[in-house]
Amino acid sequence: MGKVMVFDHPLIRHKIGIIRDENTNQKLFRELVSEIAMLMAYEVTRNMELVEIEINTPMCSAKVEKLRDDKISIVPILRAGLGMVDGMLNLLPNAKVGHIGLYRDHETLKPVPYYCKLPDNIGSTHVIVLDPMLATGGSACAAIQFLKDKGVSCIKFMCLIASEEGIKTLSEAHPDIEIYAAAKDKEMNDKKYIIPGLGDAGDRLFGTK
């Protein structure tokens, strides 16, 4: 199994508690999804590449380090992954953004692709795939396979709530990728919604139900 990291930071645990609450309104839900993504970015980018550059401080010239964030692509899985984009871009303003559209068919529960637009040179970047929910793992596996087919070799997957089954399925299908989850839940119901979870992330972000 590849690296799996479930966050234990109190700020993240606190905010996850609020987005799980059915009484949290759309505005607050959207703000918190973005904030949690931003807090997670701190850890997800821990091993990102730095380059040395020379600048002048008010005192003298000095060598400092600069993040190669132009070598990072973030790829939200539509729709719900969009909610995590702004939080990531707050910390990685030069990251490229690709989009993969997948929805889970209500009968088969399998992902159905409907859109894809990726940066031209995505294969030479470090890619962070975003989706708030990792349930059966079908959508994440499909998106990551799609990226690999486009020549991407360095991929991390970042979600807010992961089921145990989703983590197992994703890490078995793609043992080379790192998985970052803000929280892990044990169960899913018969419709493969995460329990306790937070309900339908896309509907709560965009008010579609």
Ligand code: PRP
């Ligand atoms: C949700 C979620 C994931 C997927 C997770 O999207 O955002 O993409 O389901 O389920 P899985 O791990 O079993 O594949 P959904 O298909 O509801 O589409 P939406 O984002 O447009 O609401």
Ligand code: URA
């Ligand atoms: N998709 C969601 O939005 N929530 C779940 O619990 C499972 C899939």
